[in-house]
Amino acid sequence: MVRSKQTARRAFPKIRVRRKVMRDADYEALAQFRYQVRIFLAFSEAAARRQGLTPQQHQALLGVKGFVRPRPATVGDVARFLLIRHHSAVELIGRMARLGLINRVPDPADARRVHLKLTRKGERKLQALSRINLEELRSATSPAMSRLLRSFNSGAR
Secondary structure (H helix, E strand, C coil), X not given: CCCCHHHHHHHCXXXXXXXXXXXXXXXXXXXHHHHHHHHHHHHHHHHHHXXXXXXXXXXXXXXXXXXXXXXXXXHHHHHHHHCCCHHHHHHHHHHHHHCCCEEEEEECCEEEEEEEEECHHHHHHHHHHHHHHHHHHHHCXXXXXXXXXXXXXXXXX
């Protein structure tokens, strides 16, 4: 569930289209892109389930690990990353903490805030899923997407 229309607008700014008339090739490219995204999402969701996670838990682990650098993630950050309401993120984090995937760490500067940290178990599951997902993306994507994915390698290690 999207938190609000305003949040969604900020997360997805308007894209300006240079030409006023869409060509058939534009529709074909958009359709192919959306199809490839859906294929990847179905693959990723199935991989998460095989690791004993829900797709949302996998996404939350990824958000905690990679969405808010350099500061620690908070429940609010997870809500924004997953486009869910804050109370839904609180419930999700609670379930993940009970499963031993995430620890809640009080913020030393603000007792009202809680930082989120992956446990070893959470790190292992996220690493396994991330490797599987990146390999799937590399093997099943278009040349344009492949160029984008190569940029992951240039920044790593």
